[in-house]
Amino acid sequence: MERTIVHVDMDAFYAAVEQRDNPELRGKPVIVGAPKDAKRGVVATCSYEARKYGVRSAMPISEAVRLCPDGVYLVPDMRRYVAVSRQIHKIFEEFTPVVEPVSIDEAFLDMTGCMHRYSDETDLGMRIKKRIAEETSLTASVGVSVNKLLAKLASDAKKPDGLVVVKSHQIDNFLFPMPLRRLYGVGKKTADALERKGLRLVSDVRRRGLEAVERDLGEFGRHLYRLCCGQDDRPVGVQSGAKSISREITFQTDISGLQTVLVNVAKLIPYVGQQLRRTGMRARTVTVKIRYSKGFATITRSTTLPESFDDDDTIYDAARQLVQGVDRLNAIRLVGVGVSGLREEKQASLLYNKEDRELTRVLDDINLKYGKQVVFRGRSLERLD
């Protein structure tokens, strides 16, 4: 059966929230990420005015300042953004129960079987945009098509405030002029490599044909060809187990040495643990991320434990062992800690009931109330032995 999948992507989300709440910022280049004089930090979002100067997401703040010295530079106020995100999520649920949030400002909706309520896909898209505007005074770009791949490409096709519908008979016309790097899973390096083989656009791949592409690129070729045909049968809402919680710090000046890395890892863990416990889930895997100053090289190390966990100590022990296994611990500009493999705990305990987790919960409550980590375990304050 043909599906109806919607992708909603808020326009310049953090910057738009800031401009909405502070009229003085409207019409100005707003860059959310870090203060202007920050030595480190990257652009999280920037307003469309800032994009005219060439500022882009994920760009180092220093480069943004060079391109747009008169921009307004703001530190992200995640609480406000999360509140707006929740509001938007509620709107999605008015339309369908099958919602898959991709990030704070992006989601997929599966509208299959609900279309009789709308005159057509354009009507549906307009109504979603209208509800978001009514509730939040923000604009969103919406893509409607038959699967997630096409819906996402459609929402991206006419930003900001766009609405693009791609019906099944329009897929080829829509995709053929699309550069390959726009496809999911085709990064810059891959795109460059493909271009050297004479493959720049979707149409190039389609013209060459499945056999030739597969012969040339192997398994990836087959995958790429499928994408170029607009095929994608991933369901909406089903998490592929990739769900994770993570936190990272970027340092103003590089750090080095095992002890220093461990102290910083220890600082991140209460945030990760707290967020994990708030979901009511338990995790199986701990991941540590280290980014070196030179060339932005990044490594990740992860370990899956035999039992699920939701406590800071277990995360710390696993993270410490991972860090100890890293050969090079100097000139580091970022460390991160994450947990994944989240699952509900069904196993009942022989020895402990829920009250036994009181200490952890009290710590979490204090920290939540004051909005930051006012109570630390000793290890994040002292040198560790």
Place this chain on the structure above:
Amino acid sequence: MDMHFNASANDLIPALQLVSRAVSPKSTMQVLTGIFMSWENNTLQLVATDLELGIEAFVDIQSDSSGKAVVPEKYITEIVRRAPTENVEFSFDSESKSMNIVSGNASFTIKTLDPSDFPLFHRLEKGESFSINESVLKKLIRYTSFAAATSDSRRFLTGCYATFNNEGITFVGTNAYRLARMTAKTNIEVDHEVSAIIPAKTLNHLERFLEDSEDTVVVTVDDRQVMFQKGNTTFVSRLIDGSYPDYKRIIPSSFETEIVVERDALFHSIERAALFVGDDSSGVRMEIVDGSVEVSSRSTEVGSLSDRIPAEKSGEDLRVVLRWEYLTDVLRLLKDESIGIKFAGKVKPICLQEQADEYDYLYLIMPFNTES
């Protein structure tokens, strides 16, 4: 100055492999990645430690001098294993701090670490000391340590709680979801009851070293450490601080349902069901009705199984979901062909027992919370 000794590869290899278990290859103290060697009067002492567990072994050698060195564990065992001849000759150059190892025509040279950095190996001098039959100790560990937690912020759950008194020895292991307790009815002579939480990791290393023999192992316990000595091999391990949970209160005294099943039939049925447990829960369903146990599992992504094995039932019908490994782990250990399983109720402990003249064994599994 050079210091020499000659050793037999056949004597050295098992001793090196034994002490290697205590080496911590990723230690932040480099000297702990090595094996401490000290030779004197035709005897070679080998020691390794990760600061929690230390293992000491001795090997007979021919030496004309005495000396000490720390050799990297990663290489020394492999060098001796790959030695072309039975005789291996070691010479230590105290100037260059390198160890030269000659066997046949092969001559290896490896850099060594400073032995003065290596923590001293302390045998316990004080504390309560008593002897245990080797096979009894091996069995106590094998039946209980697997049930301890492998990683937990409640450190005491990563150890086995051992109690020694005049009536016998009891080991308990639990990860809070399942529990194993074995009591060996053996005569040991202690002035008063001794109890300690011994790291399961230590016990697992010890268990692999122990044999099913009637030899004697001397155990010494003080407030902080435990020592196991067999022949001239010694394990010294830190104990885990903390008070062990009062596990006795969770052993049910009455049961709603009891079954008797054939052990192998149940084991194989659970293994079949394990094919379809979702990797997020590992839950297998057991539905106990008159005359049989219906075993089933379902994975939304893969498929499902339903199976039935005959059982004698007394008491109520019951449905429980439990983690399959918790059941197969114990079914592997039990000797009786037909076994009894007792259920205290819906989300209450499941109890398996085995009793013999020399020991009592109890195993508890907590099932999943299930909505009715």
